[in-house]
Amino acid sequence: MRDYLSAENLAVGYGGQILIQDICLRLRRGEIMTLIGPNGSGKSTILRSVIRQIAPLRGTVYLDGRPMDRMTALDVARRLSVLMTDRVHPELMTCRDVAATGRYPYTGKLGLLTPADWEKVDEALALVHGEDLAERDFAQISDGQRQRILLARALCQEPEVIVLDEPTSFLDIRYKLELLSILKDMVRRRGLAVLMSLHELDLAQKISDCVACVHNHAVERCGPPEEIFTAKYILELYDAGRGSYNPDFGCLELEPPAGAPQVFVIGGGGSGIPVYRRLQRQGIPFAAGVLHENDLDYPVARALAAEVIAEPPFSPIGEDRFRLAAERMASCGKVLCPLSAFGPMNEKNRLLRELAEQAGKLI
Amino acid sequence: MRRARSRYWAAFLLLLALLAALVVWNVNAGSVSLSGAEILRILCSPSDGSTEYGIVRTLRLPRICAAVLLGGGLSVSGFLLQTFFANPIAGPFVLGISSGAKLAVSLVMISLLSRGIAAGSAALIGAAFLGAMLSMGFILLISQRVKRMSMLVVCGVMIGYICSAITDFAVTFAEDSNIVNLHNWSMGSFSGIYWDSVAVMAAVIGIAMALSFFLSKPIGAYQMGEVYAQNMGVNIRAFRLALILLSSVLSACVTAFAGPISFVGIAVPHLVKSLFRTAKPIVIIPACFLGGAVFCLFCDLIARTAFAPTEVSISSVTAVFGAPIVIYMMAFQRGKSNL
Numbered sequence: 001m002r003d004y005l006s007a008e009n010l011a012v013g014y015g016g017q018i019l020i021q022d023i024c025l026r027l028r029r030g031e032i033m034t035l036i037g038p039n040g041s042g043k044s045t046i047l048r049s050v051i052r053q054i055a056p057l058r059g060t061v062y063l064d065g066r067p068m069d070r071m072t073a074l075d076v077a078r079r080l081s082v083l084m085t086d087r088v089h090p091e092l093m094t095c096r097d098v099a100a101t102g103r104y105p106y107t108g109k110l111g112l113l114t115p116a117d118w119e120k121v122d123e124a125l126a127l128v129h130g131e132d133l134a135e136r137d138f139a140q141i142s143d144g145q146r147q148r149i150l151l152a153r154a155l156c157q158e159p160e161v162i163v164l165d166e167p168t169s170f171l172d173i174r175y176k177l178e179l180l181s182i183l184k185d186m187v188r189r190r191g192l193a194v195l196m197s198l199h200e201l202d203l204a205q206k207i208s209d210c211v212a213c214v215h216n217h218a219v220e221r222c223g224p225p226e227e228i229f230t231a232k233y234i235l236e237l238y239d240a241g242r243g244s245y246n247p248d249f250g251c252l253e254l255e256p257p258a259g260a261p262q263v264f265v266i267g268g269g270g271s272g273i274p275v276y277r278r279l280q281r282q283g284i285p286f287a288a289g290v291l292h293e294n295d296l297d298y299p300v301a302r303a304l305a306a307e308v309i310a311e312p313p314f315s316p317i318g319e320d321r322f323r324l325a326a327e328r329m330a331s332c333g334k335v336l337c338p339l340s341a342f343g344p345m346n347e348k349n350r351l352l353r354e355l356a357e358q359a360g361k362l363i
Numbered sequence: 364m365r366r367a368r369s370r371y372w373a374a375f376l377l378l379l380a381l382l383a384a385l386v387v388w389n390v391n392a393g394s395v396s397l398s399g400a401e402i403l404r405i406l407c408s409p410s411d412g413s414t415e416y417g418i419v420r421t422l423r424l425p426r427i428c429a430a431v432l433l434g435g436g437l438s439v440s441g442f443l444l445q446t447f448f449a450n451p452i453a454g455p456f457v458l459g460i461s462s463g464a465k466l467a468v469s470l471v472m473i474s475l476l477s478r479g480i481a482a483g484s485a486a487l488i489g490a491a492f493l494g495a496m497l498s499m500g501f502i503l504l505i506s507q508r509v510k511r512m513s514m515l516v517v518c519g520v521m522i523g524y525i526c527s528a529i530t531d532f533a534v535t536f537a538e539d540s541n542i543v544n545l546h547n548w549s550m551g552s553f554s555g556i557y558w559d560s561v562a563v564m565a566a567v568i569g570i571a572m573a574l575s576f577f578l579s580k581p582i583g584a585y586q587m588g589e590v591y592a593q594n595m596g597v598n599i600r601a602f603r604l605a606l607i608l609l610s611s612v613l614s615a616c617v618t619a620f621a622g623p624i625s626f627v628g629i630a631v632p633h634l635v636k637s638l639f640r641t642a643k644p645i646v647i648i649p650a651c652f653l654g655g656a657v658f659c660l661f662c663d664l665i666a667r668t669a670f671a672p673t674e675v676s677i678s679s680v681t682a683v684f685g686a687p688i689v690i691y692m693m694a695f696q697r698g699k700s701n702l
Contacts, residue, residue: 053590077596086590089449091642093586104584104595110645111580157595 002065004029004193005050005080005161010059012042012049018057019045022218027193027210029160032183034204035197036228037214038238043197044085046214047165050195051082064160077105081157083150083164088138095141095149096134099125102156124152128182144175151179155186162186164196168203176200180207202250205229213237244303253303254280261287261306264325264332264356266349271338272297276304287332289325290317290349317348325352335361371646374639378653382431385660389427390419392668421557427660429556429564433617434627434659435652436568438635439575440613441628442651446582446644447606450512451692454628455614458515459522460498461625464618466526466533467494469549473537484563484619491615498522499611513693551622551678553663560620567616572652575609578602579644586642624659625678626685631655633692658684 005027013019020042027033035043049056052068061068064079081102090098102124103117113121125131128148133141138149147167154162162183168176180203186192198204204211205225212222215237221228228234234245242255257279263286265275272288273296279286288301289309301308309325311317325348329335335356342350356362390402397405397415405419441454455461471490475481505518534545547554581602584592593599617624635654636642662680669675 051590051594053593072596073593073598074596077594080594082590082594084590086588088588088591090586091451092636092640093642097643098587101584101587101591101595104580104597107580109577109580111583112645153591 003027003062005061005063005195007050007056007061008059010046010049010061011057012045012054013057014045014054016057018217020214020217020219021058023059024219024222025050025195025212027161027195029191029193030187031209032187032194032196032207033210033212034208035195035212035214036199036201036204036237041214042217043214044165046219047084047163047195047197051080051084051163052076074105077157079160081154081159081162083147083154083162083167085165085169088146088150090138093138094135095130095138095145095152096121096125098138098149099130099134099152099156102153105157120158121152121156124155125149127155127186128152129178143170144172147171147175147179151182159192161193161195164194166197166199168198168200176203183207201229201234201245201252205247205250246299246303248299253300256280256304256306257283257285259285259306261285261328261332262334263287264289264329264335264361265301265305266335266337266339266352266356267291267297267301268295268339268346268349269341270296271340273300275336275338276300280304287328289328290321290346290352292345314345316345322348322351326355329356329361330359333361334363335359336363367641371639371641375650375653377638378650378657381657382653382660385657385664386427386431389430389660389664390423392664393418393423393671425556425558425561426553426663428561429620430553430659430663431656432561432564432568433553433621433624434631434655434657436564436571436613436655437617437624437627438631438651438655438658439572439648440610440617442632442644442647443575443582443606443610443613444628445632446585447603447610448506448512448515449586449588450515451633452512452516452629452689453519454626455495455610455617456523456623456625456628457689458498458502458519459524459526460495460502460519460611460614461618461623462523462526462530463496463498464491464494464615465549465623466530467491467497468619469530469533469545472545472548473533477537484560487619488563488567488616491619492612494526495611495615495618498526499607503607547676548622550676551624551681552666552674552676553621553659554674556620564616564620568613571609571612571616572648574605575613576645576648578605578609579648582606582644582648586644621677623678625682626689627655627658627681629692630681630685630688631658633688634658 003026007023007025010023011018011021023046035046037043048054050061068076100113100121103113107113125134128151130148130152133145133149167179171179183194184207187194208225211225211228213220213228229247231245231247244253262284263279265272265286265288267288268291285306287307288305291298291301291308291310292313293310294313298310309321311321337353339349391397401415405416444453444455445451467490468487471486501522502519506515509515509518530549534549537545581597584595584597589599631654632651635647635650639646639650662684663677666675666677666680
């Protein structure tokens with residue numbers, strides 16, 4: 001299938017000054033492409049150039065196989081609609097009126113809507129679960145509701161591709177999920193193409209078919225989320241020296257407290273995570289053990305602990321790991337044992353616990 | 364939706380009824396009072412050479428037509444400017460556009476009168492348009508630097524003062540015989556307008572109104588902001604140019620014939636939007652025209668009769684009724700952050 005929206009060697013910026021160059025985008029119908037990157041990297045500038053709000057300084061954007069700068073505004077409007085971050089202050093307009101403005105490219109000289117147009121408006125409102133808002137004044141609804149109504153407006157335009165600039169900012173988690181679900185649904189059912197920028201890495205990772213990283217004045221990398229979301233690259237992309245990123249869960253961890261471990265935590269099966277986080281908050285360096293490398297606690301311990309004593313997956317804790325842990329425990333002033341489930345695999349952890357108890361270190 | 368539509372009809376009927384009532388009242392009111400039967404006779408029959416006939420046919424009727432046309436044009440001009448600047452307190456008077464037109468017109472008038480030539484309608488409108496565009500140019504330059512709308516209005520008021528000051532200089536140094544006329548006009552007045560002027564203003568305002576009405580679709584899109592309007596297929600550059608030209612032509616035409624008239628351009632669109640409970644341009648543009656006509660007829664009635672036989676300047680009357688509305692809007696308008 002051919003690209004529906006594409007750009008080759010695009011350079012964009014303001015006032016003749018190039019801000020981002022070497023932008024190559026290829027978006028097919030039925031796909032979601034997400035731009036990620038640090039604040040001020042120019043995600044919005046790229047989107048604004050793609051929708052022709054600012055003129056590209058070099059290169060061309062192609063829409064439906066045609067160079068966009070040679071298409072009429074109306075031709076573009078029937079294929080591409082937008083949901084941008086600009087605040088709208090329409091006067092005395094109900095939400096239905098706002099959604100109805102999306103019918104603009106299809107109405108006659110006076111912009112009057114036919115009953116068929118109104119049907120489409122109501123359909124779009126239903127898609128975003130905005131039927132109850134239809135008669136409300138647009139100026140008096142919440143940010144999340146506004147965002148949904150503006151999405152309905154964009155859908156009313158019956159686009160083939162929709163461009164969204166940080167559509168989930170200011171939304172609470174429910175509306176974030178809802179908005180992205182609606183998009184995903186439209187992509188699957190109508191073969192819509194979506195180009196958007198997102199701040200939420202976890203959501204970007206889950207929803208995107210393709211992720212473009214804007215960094216160092218260029219689209220530094222572009223590819224499927226599996227290739228982009230690696231622990232190393234994400235930190236590099238955001239120039240984040242402190243803390244760590246866990247690509248499997250798409251979550252960020254703060255950096256571990258510095259210094260030699262003062263507390264030893266016997267964890268496993270998820271029981272350790274809240275303890276690790278608490279110690280990190282209190283700034284107490286700790287050691288964690290003995291964890292299997294496939295344990296739920298393991299990635300968090302790796303991110304937060306000064307030292308992790310780990311055993312390869314699916315094998316019982318061996319003698320040398322046990323001895324190492326006992327040694328480390330001896331050098332720590334306190335031992336915490338949130339772990340309560342012991343079995344053949346982690347039998348040695350029970351022994352560690354008993355050792356700690358005997359030494360009077362267990363809290 | 365059906366409820367909205369019946370509201371529109373009711374509001375239009377109300378405005379038309381008010382207009383009709385004020386026309387009748389205006390024909391009737393004045394130093395010579397006439398009975399209804401007499402007026403009907405004068406309106407329907409050919410000239411009988413009587414004074415009453417002259418008063419109604421050559422003084423009161425053209426003045427009423429002028430108030431209707433100019434009041435309507437001024438309100439629509441205000442609405443267009445409010446759309447352009449996305450600012451409910453923009454208007455030809457507060458942005459100094461009327462004063463720019465006034466300055467240009469008085470300069471032309473004085474220079475022509477001093478050579479013994481009476482300035483024709485076309486020259487006056489042309490001069491007013493140039494003056495209006497000059498002020499508009501300044502405002503556009505300022506609007507690129509000033510993002511706060513209230514500051515833009517303050518700048519507009521300043522431009523207005525500068526233009527008025529220069530006009531006053533010019534008037535001061537004009538020959539005595541011209542001053543009375545010029546002075547009346549520069550304060551704003553519907554007096555001294557005859558049929559030939561009415562024909563010209565009807566043509567200019569009629570065309571500008573029709574063009575504005577056919578812009579209601581992009582205006583509606585533009586109310587959603589520039590980004591969305593562009594994405595909906597509005598050619599922003601051409602559209603903005605059209606808005607500037609149309610609003611300038613309308614306010615220039617008003618100023619050329621009646622001088623600067625204050626606050627109509629802000630107060631009437633606001634009142635009309637509240638009455639119709641919508642800002643849809645396809646409804647509001649004709650409604651603004653009617654509303655402006657009603658407002659100016661009413662104010663002119665007061666200007667003529669309140670302190671008869673002395674006439675007050677129309678601008679004073681519109682200020683008395685219009686300025687409080689503007690203050691109310693600045694204090695209580697929703698979306699104040701925008702100002």
